[in-house]
Structures are given as C-alpha cells and as structure tokens.
Amino acid sequence: MDLPRTQPGRTPPAARRSAVLAVLAAAQFTVMLATSIVNVALPQIRAGAGLSDSGTTWVVNAYSLAFGALLLAGGRAADLLGRRRVLAIGLALFAAASLAAGAAASPGVLIAARAVQGLGAAAIAPAALALAMDLFPPGPGRGKALGVWGAVSGAGGAVGVLLGGVLTQAWGWAWIFHSVALGAALVLTAVAALVPRTAGRTAGRFDLLGTATVTLALTCLVWGLTTARGAGWTDGRVLGALVAAAALLAAFAVIELRRPNALIPPRLFATGRVAAGNLLMALLGSVWIALFFFLPLYQQQVLGYDALAAGAGQLPLAAANMLGSALAPRLSRRIGATATVTAALLTEAAGLLWLSRLSADGTYLADVLGPSILVGLGLSVAFVQLTALAVDGVPPQDAGLAGGLVNTTRQVGGAIGLAALATLAGSVTTHAAVHQSYEEALTAGYRTAFAVSSAILTATALLAPLLSRRTDARTATARTRPASHPRIPRTTRIG
Secondary structure, three states: OOOOOOOOOOOOOHHHHHHHHHHHHHHHHHHHHHHHOOOHHHHHHHHHHHOOHHHHHHHHHHHHHHHHHHHHHHHHEEEEHOOHHHHHHHHHHHHHHHHHHOOOOOOOHHHHHHHHHHHHHHHHHHHHHHHHHHHHOHHHHHHHHHHHHHHHHHHHHHHHHHHHHHHHHHHOOHHHHHHHHHHHHHHHHHHHHHHOOOOOOOOOOHHHHHHHHHHHHHHHHHHHHHHHHHHHOOOOHHHHHHHHHHHHHHHHHHHHOOOOOOOHHHHHHOOOHHHHHHHHHHHHHHHHHHHHHHHHHHHHHOOOOOOHHHHEEEEEEEOOOOHHHHHHHHHHHHHOOOHHHHHHHHHHOOOHHHHOOOOEEEOOHHHHHHHHHHHHHHHHHHHHHHHHHHHOOOHHHHHHHHHHHHHHHHHHHHHHHHHHHHHHHHHHHHHHHHOOOHHHHHHHHHHHHHEEEEHHHHHHHHHHHHHHHHHHHHHHHHHHOOOOOOOOOOOOOOO
C-alpha cells in the first residue's frame, strides 16, 4: 500500500520520518552486508561450487565491479525516474540475484548472480541516500540521519563477517545468499508500505553516451585493479585495462563539457564541498575495504580461528562504529566538521598503526581488540562527516547523483586500495617466507598493509583542513554578495 504523495518542500511528521529513515537505513545495511558476508566463507564456497582460485576471487570481484561501475548511472536514474521507484527495482533485482546465487549449481551462474547483485546495489545505495536527504533538510535532523547512515554502513561490513561465519557453520554457504535475499525482500515490503511517493523527480534526459563511457571506464579500472591482485601490476591485461580506463575517462570529460544534460553537470561542484568530500572519501575507502579483508584473514590464517570465531571478533568494531556514528553530529556541532574529520581520521590511523604491530604468536585480546575499537570509532565519525561534505549544497534535483558519486568514490577508492595493499602484502609475505615460518610471513604482510593504511589516513587527515580552507574562501565570497542573491543552504558547518 502506497502512502499519499508528499508535496515538494514539505516533510512528513517526525514519527513517520523516523520510520522511513529506518527502512532506508535497512536498505543501505543490506548493501553493505552483501559486500562482506562472503569473506569468511570463501573456502566453503570454493569447495561447494567447484570454483578455481581465480573463480573464488571473482565471487567477491563480480559484486564489487558491477557495484562500483554502475553507481553513477544508478544515482542519475534515481533522479530522473523517481528515487522510490529505482530503490524498489534495485531491491527486487538484488533479492532475485541473491536467491540465484544461493541456488547456483555452477561457477558461472554464481559469479553472474553476484554481478547482478552488484547491479541491484548500484540502484539501491544512491536512491536510498537521496530519499534520506529529502526527508531531513539541512540542520541537526540531517546530522542525526547521517549518523544513522554511518552506523548501518560500518556495522553492515562488520556484521556481515559475523553472520557469514554463523550461517556457514550452521547451514552451509548457500544460506549466506538466502539470508540476504530474505532481508532484501523484507526491506522491499517495508519500502512499499512506508516510503511515500515523492514529487521530486527531475526533468531532463538521460545522458546515454556519458553514462556508457564512464561505466565502461569504471569497469576497466575496477577490473584492472582487482585482477592486479592475482596477476601482478605488469600483466598485459592489467596494463591494457588501466590504459583503457584512462582513455575512456578522458573521453568522458570531453563529452560532459559539450552535453546540456551531462551525467555529472558542473553545477554539482559549483557550490558546497562536493569535490573535497569525494576526494577524502576515496582516500578513506582505500583502507576501509582492505581492513575487512586483512583482519579476518589474520584471525583465521594466523590465530587459527574458525569462520564463526573470526566473525564474532568483529563485534567490538561494529559496536564502536555505531557509537561513533551516534557521536559524530554532536562532535561536529561542538568543534566543527573539519576538526571532527581530522580527529576521526587520526584516530583510525592510530588504530591501524597499532594493528601494524601484530605478531604471529599474538592473541585477540592483546593484538586485535584495542585497535579494532579505535578503528571503529574513527571510521564511523569520518564516514558520517565526509558523506555530509559530499552532499553539501547540492541542488535537490541532483541528490541521487551526489549519492551515487560519493558511493562511487568510496568503492573505486576501495578497489584501488585493496589491489595495491594486497599486492604489497603478498610481496612482503613471499620475501619473508624464505627465512620465516608461514604464519610469520603472513603476519609480516598484514603488518605492512596496516602500516601503509595508517600512513594514508594520516596524510588524509593533514589534507582535510587545507581543502576546507579553500572551500571556505569560496563560501566567504558568496556571503559578500548582495542580499538579492539567494544563498544555497548548507548541509553542515565546516571549521
């Protein structure tokens, strides 16, 4: 049953807004859950589906590839076709693909189903975020909504590892996908019942040429980066894909400058802090996905944990993430968003630096618990604030595109970071294995990955104030304009 259409500029009562936000957050949680839920079950999936080494890798890569490459298209489709409609279509596609993955009897079907899952996720994530921003105008309410968004986004990654371990041990790997399908179906039902039909659809035409070009460019980029993890950076296929991605991105830039209905219109960057938010989110994403890749591996391959124990080990990180997301709006109001972002990034960097001291004969309590809490707190606060930056001052008609863009930068940043860090860790492990035990060599690789991740976040923290100062200079100019010129409302206070 559909609720009455909401009128432009009006918001539903507070109780209804809270219920709708819960539904939209559940959609985001489902997307993030599917990103990490397979990680601890890959050995069982490989044996059950008859996958090769490369095929096992593509159980993860197929989802990430489709998700990252199609997010911009999904965001623009949400603006042009209606955000609620695109969200519902994405959830239905996501649920159907999840069922197909759980029932797959061959490697090809499983990998194809994961790719379709990614397609559904690329529609869900930007549409849900845009609907959430529609519900809450700039101010404290939006800050709280973004806090909820950060909590479910971070918790989805951590809970996915735990749930994957529980389901794999209890009922087998197929139930990983069946549970995701059930969750998506429940969210779809709630969307149909609670999310109102909005009147905020944007007039315009879909930029087919620009969309096709950037989608192909992102596909080449993400494919090249994920393939580099196994084949190496000098592999001809990897180099060819990266060169093609660069050429296609250059062509996309030329195309967009000449089209009246550009996929990424210049107005998106003319106000607010969209560029700064996306750049910083890409850098945060470069270590985010790698964290949930390396930490469970250390627990399983070095500490000897089974899938369930490794998943349970993520609970403190998830709890810290939810706490940090709740605190983020309060911190921003008290000390300013720039200081909040900087402190959050440095906190996460400290946690990763702590993880870089892992030992092969370590324990969870001594080596993992403390840094996990620091990382969870820093990650969640930074994510909330950078999401706010990335939608700050965006015209309402481009909200879906802005949501797709910030998700794209996080996904692409994550693909770049994971490919580079996995290659680096593998190289260190190979050299260390000459004179160390297998566990010691693995640990040396993980330590290096965490140390480099810490350095990246430290540099990002130092970069954040510089970007904000340049942005403040632009907005200061805007404040000097005559009163007859309307000002675009700001999403969050910087500095």
